[in-house]
Amino acid sequence: MNRRSSILPLMVSVVSRGFAAVSQLVLFWCLFRQLSKHDAGYFSVFYNSFVILAPLMLLGTHQFGMRTLSEFDGRGTETSQAARGLLSMSLRTVICFVGLLVPLAYLGQLMIPQFVAGFSEQAGESGTVMANQLPWLVGASAFGAISLAVASHLHGLRQLARSIFFSHIAVPFATIVLLWYFGGDSTHDAVRCFFAATVISATAAVVTWLVTFRQVGHSAEVSAQSAGQVAGGNSRWRSSLDFAAMNLCMLLMNWAPVIIAGFLLLPDRVAELHIAQRSANVTNFLLIVVGFTFAPQFRNAWAKDDVARFRNLVTQCSRLLIGVGTPIGIAVVLLSPNIMGLFGEDYRSAWLLLVILGIGQYLNLVTGTVNQILVMCGLEKTLRNITFYACLFAIVATIVLSLWFGVVGAAVAIAMAVALQNVVAVLAVHRKLGFWVFSVFPIAEAEPQGQVDTAEQSLA
Structure with missing residues (x-):
């Protein structure tokens, strides 16, 4: 390559x-x-x-x-x-x-x-x-x-x-x-x-x-x-609808808690939660960049049955995400009062929300581009099912924890849902494709044809 x-x-x-x-x-x-x-x-x-x-x-x-x-x-x-x-x-x-x-x-x-x-x-x-x-x-x-x-x-x-x-x-x-x-x-x-x-x-x-x-x-x-x-x-519509369901669940998992909090909490607390979540996504910046860049390459390699190239691309992603993402995640947590204070002194006191959500986004970061891997390998139905249960968990947890613990409970619900979705997605990649996304060692040679067949059979 x-x-x-x-x-x-x-x-x-x-x-x-x-x-x-x-x-x-x-x-x-x-x-x-x-x-x-x-x-x-x-x-x-x-x-x-x-x-x-x-x-x-x-x-x-x-x-x-x-x-x-x-x-x-x-x-x-x-x-x-x-x-x-x-x-x-x-x-x-x-x-x-x-x-x-x-x-x-x-x-x-x-x-x-x-x-x-x-x-x-x-x-x-x-x-x-x-x-x-x-x-x-x-x-x-x-x-x-x-x-x-x-x-x-x-x-x-x-x-x-x-x-x-x-x-x-x-x-x-x-x-x-x-x-x-x-x-x-x-x-x-x-x-x-x-x-x-x-x-x-x-x-x-x-x-x-x-x-x-x-x-x-x-x-x-x-x-x-x-x-x-x-x-x-007609398969284009079947695939598109799978994408739509997956996309909806993913979006609801991440952003519906703020909407739910809008009905359960004071608007001031909702503003703090929104700013904390947006600021926590700074940690997620690297994941978006890497996933955005490598997604077309994932698909191109998979469509050509080039398993070795595909695995090496995943390895490059893991190295970047773990190596660069760790200091970013630590910085967001340590500087959380200062980051929240940028939006006004009234927001500085909500620094704990950023710490909670920052930890959730860091777990999202180190699990790698698992969502892109599943989608580009034609496993959007698997990801759709995972995100559905994570979305359901996020909605229920937000309602319950917001009523019990207020805005801090809503932040915990978001972080837990994000972590749950990514852990299950990592396990799905291992079960369906036969490798862990945490691998940092490249593959020197193309894998034997039998391994390519195994990967193809796992999608059948």
Whole structure:
């Protein structure tokens, strides 16, 4: 394997994802220093709802498209036509979702406040504020889904910088500019600036996609045909739905606890939990970079039955994650009061939340890119089942622990769910593929054909 060909994409991903992480933190720094903790808590619920709903609108078609395009080595006419067809499938899915959710959003404005008002005065206030944001949430999620679809397909085509820009940078950057220009000192203002940012990002993403493939003559019929051939007929929808279920469970496991806490706890505590979780994801930064960079290579090696190359890629990931991730994790825990204090002195006292969530994210980090490995080897159903039970655990644990221990209980529930999901995923990789992801010793020679057969049989 060409070492330079592996290092260059990693460096591009590190730089791009670094800007992405910074833009996310700067967005919340700008918002949470302008908004009161009360309003910041409500915006946290809105933002986490967006993070869940936007990918859900794609029903996994964006992840299927990314994995399918990763099998190509070039950018010829066949690749371009398949990419057009796969993106078209994603955009049609978003349009169908919008048509379904718009009337439900307006219905929710009427019913949600009445439904939750009987639980407590706090629940009634929260329900009213959140219900009023539903139409804006659906609109922002739709445009966010368009940006994500383009980003995912660019990822499959190995255009890493552009992919990260539209998946993580464009919306926060545009929101920051709009907030600076128009100002915003309430949840109402922040939500509308965020919605406008998603519109700008989606427009730029579509224009970029058209420019990228302008040299290839477009034929909708040929593109759809090519996508169907690459995807293997109706199997593309079966795989996409597996991705959608897996994606939904993964998102709910990570972000639903903040939404649940929004109904059970004071908005001030919800704001602290949201900021702590976002800050803890700094530890997860390296995992995202490594997984993002190596995912197409995993798929390419697996599709070619190059088991030795596949195992060596996993080894490189383990070395990077354990070697570099350990000092990052330690730094986040030791500097937790200072990190929380960046968002305002009122947040410094919530440093324990960052310690708890930072430990959970470190366990996520050292278990390696197990999710990417399972997906790229066609084991999305296995990962779907794992994330379903982890999601269920996260929701139940958040409700119980929040009622017993408040915001600290919610943080513990998130950390436990993340750790559980990753431990079970590590065991699944060992059982299905026959190796541990912690391996740091490369394979010098290609494995015997019998081992390749064993790996293939494990997927049957």
